[in-house]
Amino acid sequence: MAKSVTDFRPTVSAATSPDPAAGTPEPFSAGLTYCSSTMGLGGSDMYRQQILDHYKSPRNYGEIEDPTFTHVGENPMCGDTIEMDVVLDDEQEHIERVAFRGDGCAISQASASMLSERLHGMALETLESMDRDDIVDMLGVDISPMRIKCAVLAEKVAQDGIEIYFGEKDLDMTKTEDDDADVPDDVQ
Numbered sequence: 758m759a760k761s762v763t764d765f766r767p768t769v770s771a772a773t774s775p776d777p778a779a780g781t782p783e784p785f786s787a788g789l790t791y792c793s794s795t796m797g798l799g800g801s802d803m804y805r806q807q808i809l810d811h812y813k814s815p816r817n818y819g820e821i822e823d824p825t826f827t828h829v830g831e832n833p834m835c836g837d838t839i840e841m842d843v844v845l846d847d848e849q850e851h852i853e854r855v856a857f858r859g860d861g862c863a864i865s866q867a868s869a870s871m872l873s874e875r876l877h878g879m880a881l882e883t884l885e886s887m888d889r890d891d892i893v894d895m896l897g898v899d900i901s902p903m904r905i906k907c908a909v910l911a912e913k914v915a916q917d918g919i920e921i922y923f924g925e926k927d928l929d930m931t932k933t934e935d936d937d938a939d940v941p942d943d944v945q
């Protein structure tokens with residue numbers, strides 16, 4: 758039987774929330790400039806618009822009642838998080854459903870939204886074989902070394918969640934720092 762998903766809008770961080778005392782509220786997209794503007798990203802306008810669309814209208818955002826497992830991850834550079842509920846099929850070989858919620862920049866939240874669409878029906882071995890290049894291809898824009906942690910956060914949460922569920926990893930929370938040994942210190 759299908760499990761229900763409770764949808765709710767993403768949280769706008771304090772830095773991007775309109776300040777009632779400041780008069781005219783900022784448009785929702787104004788926060789992108791502060792947190793992770795898409796203006797600095799390489800790639801076509803179409804892909805930048807796609808990222809903005811997923812950020813402002815994230816797919817599969819919410820909670821799943823009684824998921825197979827839930828896992829959370831953090832980008833330690835900023836403290837932004839992604840929490841993901843996953844339902845596996847009866848054979849425990851494919852992902853049946855995914856829902857996520859989170860707080861973070863356009864890249865991290867759009868990446869989670871776009872990945873959530875691809876995860877539905879995905880074989881677990883396919884997920885396990887994904888790497889940062891797959892995420893960059895999915896986003897369709899050039900991602901600077903500093904932004905890679907944002908981009909791969911959701912992927913790492915999903916992969917670690919699977920490994921923890923099957924007893925292959927012992928971890929309370931995913932942190933993207935372990936994935937970035939090749940990123941120079943001066944850009945972290």
Ligand code: FES
Pocket residue numbers: 792793832835836837861862863864865906907910
């Ligand atoms: Fe926090 Fe991108 S700035 S995840």
